[in-house]
Structure formats: structure tokens, C-alpha cells
Amino acid sequence: MRLLIAGILLTTLVLPVVRADDTPGAIKVLREVQPGAVDSAAARDAVQHLRAAGSQALLPLLQGFRDASPLAVNWMRNAFEQIADAETKAGRKLPQPELEAFVRDQNQSPFARRLVYETLQRSDPGIEDRMIPDMLLDASPEFRRDAVALLIKEASALPDAAQATPLYREAFNGAVHEDQVKTIAEALRRNNEEVDIQKHFGFLPQWSIVGPFDNKDGKGFAVAYGPELDINASEAPDLQAEYDGQTDKVRWQPIATTDDYGVVDIAKQIENFKGSLMYANTTWTSDREQQAEIRLGTPNSWKLWVNGKLVFEREEYHRSSQLDQYRVPVTLKAGSNTLLLKICQNEQTQDWAQRYQYQVRICNSTGSALLPSTSTARSEIGSGVQR
């Protein structure tokens, strides 16, 4: 309790003060809000200030969403909703032309643009027809989803497959969600069209793999076997090395997948060694330093290193496997990047606990695939804009 009182006192002493006319100052307070609720009192004051400023604070507030943390976005969103509610109750209209222009501005935060769009849509349902068809390659996955849905609807209503195919192709280019990609791919394949789902999502199909190493009683998760020791010395393991495995000497071997969703199935392609672990290694070439997300799906425990640095680890077995189950933000360097994945199987005997597999893709934060620079394809599938 003493700690709590001291914390409250300290927080009170260092709270930033927002002047009565200082809208930018209030927005700054919200943008800088920290985890742990350490500055909630200041954030509440800032929201109160913005609410008092009314609709004139709306656009600066919305511009403040850009590059803000999710926590800050939530504070700013609540401020926006409070202002919008108050304006509506007072019978005042929101500045529609300015807000509509804001929605179209792809330099602004996708969260803020979507918030404004849905606010406007309540009083102007026609906004969907005016805006969504142009948003197929938008930076916001939600706008893309709506635009893709319109195209799928249009294509599926056409009686002639030849007419529908270009529409499905267009929709495929914008789709970033699995359900829409599946729907479109099925329609195109019914029309005998080639569809490369693996490339569309940016899955990594080519790996080198070594194992099995011992993971009886789950103890191997914490043990640094040869490949892990290798990357302590350099960013990449020695693919010519031979290691002491679970039952014998083991060496790296190539493994590839043709699965649409990039699943490397160790149980089927190699063997479901119970109580074991494997290391899988691949490289990805980037034409520049860039922010990216490595998205992983697996029912097994795992650790992931990028260029020798452990970026995340998770010790959990058989709680499902889904596309984009884990999202790991990383910075990729210009040139070759090494990904080392440790993938662990336990000894559960239930039917549903036999999968030993993983799928990995590299994309941007909207879910649009990033492709390695050696590819002849664009470096970002279907994005239209680089950000």
C-alpha cells in the first residue's frame, strides 16, 4: 500500500499540465501515454480539455493518431468519441468535407481513417459507394476487406466465368485476409486459373532442417543444442555441421513445402519424433533495411532468431495452429537475413496432439506479403503504396 501511495504522489507531482488553450499539448499528452497506467490522470485531463475544445480539436486529434502506440490510439479514440457524442447531442454537425478528405488521406493512421469513416457512415450510408471501390490497395486492411468484398460480390453475380475472372484477379491483388483469399482462389481455380497463394501471402517454402534433438519431458526447449551454439558465434548456423542428435549424428537437410499456406509438416515429411525438437534455417534477402512482421503458425513450442538475435520464444503445445497465430515485429537489414527456428514436439498421446509443423511468412503490418528482393515480383504484393 505504501508503494501505491508513493506512486500516486509521485505521479501527481510530475503530471504534465495542459493549458486551457493548448490542444496540441493535450494531444501530445495522449500520444506519449505509457503502459502501466502511470499517466492516466494526465491523460484524463487531456481528454477533458479536448472535449471542451469541441469539433475544432477533431482534425488535429485525428492527425495525432499517426504512428502512435496502440495505447495512445485508444486514448485518442475515446477523446474523439466523446467529442463526436457531445457535438451530436448539441445538434451540431461534424465537419464532413474535411473529415471525408481525411479518410482519403493514406498518409494518416488507418485506425483514425476507419474511425472517421464509420462515424460519417452512421449519418451518410452513401459514403460506402463513394469511397470503398477505390480502396482495394489501401493501407488499412479493413478498407481493403470491404473493397475486396465488393469485387467478390460483383464477380460471383456474373454468369460468365470469363467475365468474372478479371474481377477475381483484381480482388485477389487486394486481399490480405485468409477467408477472402480462399474464396477468390477457389473461384479462380474453378475457372482453371493459376493461383499462387503461397507467394501471395509471402510464405517461406524453402528451409534447411536438422534434428531430432532430445526434448523428453519438454526439457530440450531450454537446452542450447549445436545450431543455437553456432549462432552465438555468428548470425547464421553452419549448415555443413554435424551434431549429436537424439539417437544418432544429425546433419542439415533441405526441406520444402508446396502447401498453399506454407506448412512445413515435420510429422509427415520427416517423422513425428515424440519428445524431440528440430532446427529449421532459411534466409531472406531485403533490398533495404525495413520494418516487417514475421508471422508464424504452429501447434508446437518454438524459438525464433533473426540474424542471431532471439526475437521471441513460446513454450506452449497443441493449443491450435492458425495462420498468423504469432506476429513478431522485426527490423530486417539490407542484404541477407537469417531466420533460425527451433520447433519442439512433446509426448502427448492424444490424436489432436500429434501435429509437428510450422508455417512462416514475412509481411508488413497490414498483412501484405513482403517478397525477397531476388524475386521478380514487386517487393510488396498488392500494396500499391510503400509505407
Place this chain on the structure above:
Amino acid sequence: MKWIITFLILTAATLPTLTAADWRQFRGNAANSVATGETLPTELSGDTIAWKTKLPGRGLSGPIVVGGQVFVSASSGYAQDRLHVISIDAATGNQQWEREFIATGRTLTHDKMCNATPTMASDGQRVFAFFSSNDLICLDLAGNLQWFRGFGSEFPNASNSLGMSSSPVVIGRTVIVQVESDAESFACGVDVESGATIWHIARPRAANWTSPSILPATDQQAALVLLQSSKGLTAVDPISGAIVWDFDQGASTIPSATVDSGSIVIPSNGLTAIRPARDNTFEQLWNSSSISPGTSSPVVVDGWAFALNSAGVLSAGDTKTGERLWQLRLRGSFSSTPITANGYLYLFNEDGNAFVVKPEKDKGIIVSELDLAEKILCSPGAANGALYVRSDEHLFKIAERQ
């Protein structure tokens, strides 16, 4: 220091008293599924649906009631990453306000669940919305954000790909959350006003979907929060986070313990009843493997211990001995926890059928049924003579026609 103590005393003095007519958290104010003092309609029919109100997205969270407001959470979006908190006028069913946030933690769940699975809680002045993504959001009753804790980003490994469901409870000035998974587990007490962590304790690293229960204060012992896991049940001081005693004989990871008249009935090897003693120990009263709950938590009231399994078999036991007295087969599958009011049980199956059951000495009698024709997985709430229950699509108020 004196002025701080004076301030704290004044603050404590002005805290709202618990209104019996409120239903402030999962399984009610005492987290035991008993709607004390409530008389709810027993003859359910279409006429007893006072109103139904459209809800956004999806939700398994139950409604809570504070004064004249009904609060419910929901989640929406392709990734279930949009978090909704909605206030509805209990009298009319009209939406008063809706606030939306983005999830800061993982939002994946099993298809049957969704991000809005935990039920909200309230201290009477604020509401606390908790989500599978481990986002804990505090709003005042007018929808103004008071604080936001993104436990999903603060503790990124404390998640479960099948989803999290533990509902928070409020004891005094502390809101308590239990976040347990195979990869990382903890429980913490958060100050209701500031959102600051008061205490944080490590918990067993194992998947767990149970919710905290409350052991009410007695003359000898302040109220304790009861944290259940596969290891058992741990009694924790809600002010300091100190462990007071530990029942270590294992327990279920889905249905949660319940408390009645100082005894605790734990879903452990069927049901196990224990009674805490003054010296921070406890004695085991009975164990019954023939009364075993499924997903629903047990309900204990008036000498009965009820357990509902997932296939809809309601078992009634004697709380003195644990002896099973009778069973009643209902229809359909059940996920929600029943509630009890004025000598009746109210149970909702997953198909949206409501059952009112009158327990008697040697049998249970279905008094009435109502088909709401929507999937219901949440546990209902009761306040001011009305029953509140939600599907993904709607919030229903069930009450006697005025």
C-alpha cells in the same frame, strides 16, 4: 502522512455501498450465481421478453447491471481486435453510449469463443471490461476512459491460442485479474481508481479458463480472493496479494469454485467442499465424484449443490454430505453458468433455450421454457426483478410484464 490517511479514510467513506439490486460481475456481486433478494419471472414466455437490443460483433461475456444501466462487452473485426463496451438503459433497452478500442494483445481464439469472452465487472462508480487479449479497460459510467491496461502487450507470452476467458472480480478498491496460460501466468490486483498495479503474483504455468471467486469477510478474516488452477485453489489477500492458504489437490481449469455460507465448493475430482478455519487452514467437508460440472460453474444455495454438465444433465447434491440426490436431463448443450433466485434455477443452453427449474427434495421440475432462438454461451445476470442474457446478436431483458 496524516493528510494522506485522512484522504484515504474520506475516500473510503464516500465509496458507494453495494446495491443489492446490482449485478456487478461474473456470477453476481458475490461471484456465486445467487441473485439474493431477487424475484424473477418463473413462467417464461414471449410476453416476458421486455426488450431485446441489437449488439455489435460477437460476445460470450455476460451482462452486468449498475443502477439503471446494463453493460456488455463485444468484439468485432476480422481479427476480433475491435473491443466494444456498450451501456444500455435497463428500462427501455436503448443504447446510451458505445465506446470502442483496439486490442493491444493477441486476439486469436477458438471459433466457439471470441475476444469478448470475460464478463465485465464494476465497483459501482466505474466499469472494468476485460478481454481475451488481456486488455483491461476502465470507464466511468458515462463512458469516459479512466485508464487502460494492455496486459497483452505488457506480458506478451501470457496468452492462449484457444482464447482466455477469466472474468475479473472487484473486492474493495482492487480489481483482480487472473491471466494464466502454458507459456506465462500471473494474477494481479489493480487499483480501481488509478489503474496502477498494487500486487502481481506468479501463477502456475498451465492453461486455465477459470475466474476468481470471493470468500466474503467474517469477523475474524477480511475478504479473500480465491484463484483456481489445475494445481488447486489458492486464497489470496486482495489488498496485498499475499497467499493465505492453498488447497493443492488439483481442480478443473474451466468451471470455477463457488462459495456459500463460508464453505467453498471446488470443481475438484467432481466436487469437493472445504471450510476455511481461523488459523488460515481449512478442512475438507466432502468429495463427490458423482456431481461433476462441465463448462458451467457449480451453484450452491439453500443446502443444494448443483452441477450442470455440458450435455445438459443437472445434478443436485446435499451440501452437508455431498450425496447426489437427483438428476434432471435438460435439452441441448450448455456452456453458461446457471443463476438462482428465489428458489428457482435459470439455465440457458447453447441453442438459446431458457429453462426455469424448481428444485425439490427428490427431483427437479422444469417449470417453464423459453426459446430465444439465438446461440447463448454467456452466463445471465439478474437485477431489479429482471433477467438479462445476451447472444452474439442481442441483449435480452426478461421480466414480468408491467
